[in-house]
Amino acid sequence: MSARTHLGRPRKIIDGLEKLVGRAPYVADQWLPGLLHARPVLSPYPHARIRGIDRTAALAVPGVHSVLLGADLNVKPMHSRPSLLLAEDLVVFAGQPVALILADTEAQAADAAALLDVDYEVLDAVEDAEAALAGGTLVWPQGVPKADGGMAGLHGGEAGAQVAREPSNVDEDRTFGRGDVDAALAGAAFTAGGSFRVAGVHQGYLEPHAVAAQPGARPGEVTVYTSTQGQYVVRSEVAGALGLRERDVHVVPLTVGGGFGAKYGIMDALVAAAALHARQPVRLVLTRSEDMLTTMPAPAIDVTLRLGADADGTLTAVDADVRIENGAFRFGHGGIIATMLGGLYRCENVRIRTRELLLNRAPVGAYRAPGVPQALFALESAVDDLTRQLGADPLEWRLRHAVQAGDPMGTGRPWPDIGLRDCLEAARAHPLWQGRRDLPAHEGVGLAVGGWPGAFSPAGAVCRVDTDGTVRLHVGSVDISGVHSSMVLIAAETLGVDPDQVEIVQGTTDSGPYAPNSGGSQVTISLSGAVLDASTQVRDQLLDLAARHFEAHRDDLELTGGQALVRGIPDRAIPIGKLAAQAQRAPGGPGPVVAEGRAALKAGAPGFIAHLVHVRVDPDTGAVTLRRSVAAQDVGFALNPLLVEGQIQGGSAQALGLGLLEGLDYAGGTLANPNFLEYAFPTSTDMPPLEALLVQRPSEHGPFGARIVGEPPITAGAAALANAVREAAGVRVTELPFTPEAVWRLRQAQSGD
């Protein structure tokens, strides 16, 4: 398509109005006949035995329907946070639900929750990585509860070699790589590296986890209304945890107030079990503190890294030891971390060890590009130091060594066509980079690169034309980050209608169509093909109808402005709604104008980024002020540039928050800052201008050349920030987030040298 009317042009999101006027259907607004309100009771201890629970006082609160304990619920053996509905004998993390109160009002449930008398025997807890590795106390003395799959596969992670072992807090210990790292390091002319740590961070969606469940007519049948990124995952989780048939679990995805990887059904099985037990609808909307205590944030990650280069600066070795603090359940970050740590630069010798550690801490989950911002903070800081040693320009050095199509990822598989070098070139051309040497004192620009391989999945979509000309796209995906606003453009482009004429119909697990999760950066590239297929079939149907209507040849017809018309004869035009009405009403058909499209990419469309961050470091206090962020990201083709830029801006903000401000404080094994007052999310006043440079190197696989967009923007910003601080203040930050005091101390230590 040479001249596109809608695709590739910026257009605002389609659901802005309903969100502004308060009509977007959030779970917290759902009401069902006989609804009970739920309030969980969370363990204050990271590790404890429950000696007994006295429900008397809680049940005496007026309006309380029941106090559910683990033994009351009919569940399958637990293997994950979502399947561990309620603790039974043992508590394995502070924040773990031990009971669920059901009452007529939220206030009654909260009153009862406060009165529940739980008798805990506090046990020694595995509070940090050192304790986990020491193994004096085991989180799971009988072995780690395991399930098949989990979230890792959704994000394009890959498996490495795994050694079977005795019960241990080291859940997985894998080594990925190639070549002879020890020899390469021994022979290196230059080395750089160190130990880096990033604190655990929380996804920080504005809407806490919220679920309502209603029992169905059949025993074991339940409908779940939920804020989720993937309704089919929730269906599987609920069915699996409760031992129900998948067909008896109906999931209705409602408006999502932010997900970032966290909204895959953490509380859904519990609420469904409660509704089935009570035989009444139950709704649970977590408070902010409950949400931060009991849900699944990103892990704290330690990376000890060493790079080697030969005399001419060629990278010869990447050696990394990664420790991931997973909390009380398994989660697999290792594969994706290795993929990226060993897959950004050409290097013949790579060794990446990843250890997934179990602790008595809230289990971790996916958070936008899981593990990669943390790992690349280490890698890109070390690269920065290495180029300083080499006296090389950090951008030119990266350009020389950056991977391209055919080069191996950290797991050995080759990259398809990618645009990492294009991103670096775009960053190089930007005035911020060009002018980086002309800045005032105490200011500096840092560079880092990142990226994400991205998942992809088959999908379906239905396109219909209604008799008033409205085009309806029926999709099974969940709209986060404006996904559906881009689908509307595809249909509008294909059918020659204004995007305002296209409406999205949100499917459920019952109605379908099938679509992948809105996560792993995959939904747009996976769904677009199905929407295009359905729209193209509908286009064909409309052209056939118009050809019959005008007694004209199809090749002489076109669809534009909501009409079918005969080219060159302006008065021979008919609105597509009239064609649909004819088709839908005529005896003998052809029947309604409608088509179901299917699509399945053969391979992914990875996205890369080069991130520039400009800071000022106060020489007296160490305080860092963010001046500017410029992220050059290869998006292949921006279906809707406004939304793609928004994604990049949002990811940049999260990257900078992770670098400068955010950190879960698990001192003593219990989260000390479970709220937005003490956990410092960046606000608009913290953020500098966030510029998004759209690099558009078309993907060979993505629809219209589009690449994944969601995850890359968060991957390099924290590292770029650290490199900017190095440039501005001369100190190397090795721990995120960092306080002014930490920078000040580093500067003091340096000047004391």
Add this chain to the structure above:
Amino acid sequence: MSARTHLGRPRKIIDGLEKLVGRAPYVADQWLPGLLHARPVLSPYPHARIRGIDRTAALAVPGVHSVLLGADLNVKPMHSRPSLLLAEDLVVFAGQPVALILADTEAQAADAAALLDVDYEVLDAVEDAEAALAGGTLVWPQGVPKADGGMAGLHGGEAGAQVAREPSNVDEDRTFGRGDVDAALAGAAFTAGGSFRVAGVHQGYLEPHAVAAQPGARPGEVTVYTSTQGQYVVRSEVAGALGLRERDVHVVPLTVGGGFGAKYGIMDALVAAAALHARQPVRLVLTRSEDMLTTMPAPAIDVTLRLGADADGTLTAVDADVRIENGAFRFGHGGIIATMLGGLYRCENVRIRTRELLLNRAPVGAYRAPGVPQALFALESAVDDLTRQLGADPLEWRLRHAVQAGDPMGTGRPWPDIGLRDCLEAARAHPLWQGRRDLPAHEGVGLAVGGWPGAFSPAGAVCRVDTDGTVRLHVGSVDISGVHSSMVLIAAETLGVDPDQVEIVQGTTDSGPYAPNSGGSQVTISLSGAVLDASTQVRDQLLDLAARHFEAHRDDLELTGGQALVRGIPDRAIPIGKLAAQAQRAPGGPGPVVAEGRAALKAGAPGFIAHLVHVRVDPDTGAVTLRRSVAAQDVGFALNPLLVEGQIQGGSAQALGLGLLEGLDYAGGTLANPNFLEYAFPTSTDMPPLEALLVQRPSEHGPFGARIVGEPPITAGAAALANAVREAAGVRVTELPFTPEAVWRLRQAQSGD
């Protein structure tokens, strides 16, 4: 298909459980955030001027949100009962809403409704047909409000010649026919006939009209939750009445507690307008009395009829004058009445005059086979009398004269292939007919025939296979009378799965797919083809997947027992859910197993019936006891015989109720019996055994040979009842319903002769 596993075999309805356990989603169970409850205030006068309405007392009731009057609502010019939201200056029927109270609870709304002070100036009313014809008072002195279309077209009615006239209470005066009736009657050897009257009757669904509406985000956007037989009609009605865009009206059809032609959106526009006005959700559930006063029952119909026959008994003339008491708005029964009155028997000379009268009475609407039970009561009574004069067997005479393919309907168009004679033959073979001469004294068997041409429309349907093997059928039709239970069988048959493995997904006007109304007897024959098309496409997809899986040729594969298998190799089998999972998950596709089917019949599939009724008439009191009902109906092919029999039984019961018990009493212009206590619906104790004989003469057009089923069963029962009374008691009943006293008086008059 020679050997069918599921189609043609009796199977219970799919939604029985949810109805039994109270989980079927009725409107009255819907709750929406901020819901207001509505109560209408109905005019007690059939014709009145509203001098003023004082809202003070009503507004003072605690919890009252507002008292809406006609002038408060932004409506387009009214043209029908549904579009006449609230009376403004003039009231044209008793039961017409003049105000709507919105309150926090139903009780508050009812209290306020009772306190609303309406100052009426009572006017002379057009209370009966004589007054309407006299024209001293006109219902619409400025001319009848007219709209395009209306309901008549939905039921297969046809237009006759219409003469334009001055404002009159005779809305339409048409004459249909052929030949020279006057000459034929003048030359007839035998004539029979008389004047017949059937009272107005109410559809009597168990669930009163119920609607909830919720404003949307856009101005003028509204979602309507309703009990309806046709969601697309409701969308058009609401959009048309309120001047909204169709795309801004979202209709969600909920479980229907009975429709019988009445559930096409009588209150929907009013409730939608109220919700838009209040900017809050509003729900209205009519009480039984409100429902009977304000909704749209069947008209009272008078037929004056004369038949002529020549010396050998050949029918030579049908001359009918039909007066239809339509109430305050137009409705077109004339075409369909003429179609059937002049289309049951071969006759060269036919003249049928139909006059649609306007009265100050609740406007009428569709009720199962609108107008035909009433018209055929006259025709079949007269035929019975004619055969007595001829000394002919009433069944044999009908067999000789009954229409068949190519014979004209009353409107002149030829019938397609029909099974009226087959029905008569089936009735002839039945023991009740064979033994009719051996009954005790005061008992008798009456025969009458009937039928219905039936509508048909294009439709769509989506079929999907989920990863657990569940087959989902997504339809836009509304399930009344078990329609969807038959669709399940079509999919099960096509895909080789148990019907329990198939689930229906109810579509909305947004999600589609498009389907015709569940009315006019058309939905099963119209929808089946789309379901078959979608299922067949899915079957092809599954066979392709299995061929790839087994590396076998498609021709060697079959689908059975929920599996695809290689014929003759029992251990080479794979569940279809596994095939769907492979297709849905594999990179490169083919993607989800799903297809959208479309179908559009080229012509209809009329259904006919021969009805036998056996009664005893008490010689002393005239009381009629129903002994047995046998209805032989040509259903073409019974997709699900259990449900087809149920339809025939239900229609038979309604026919007998209409004959023996039911009648709207409009004495004085106001309905005197607006409740189930005084309006005598038949109960189970009134009904005799209701036998359904399935005649299966395959239709050339209907899917699998199926014919329309819904309307024929009500068409002949009342006439057969009257003929049975003639046989048992020797008297000709000419007015329905008839009391024991009426029969007793007829007998007295006869013995006095």
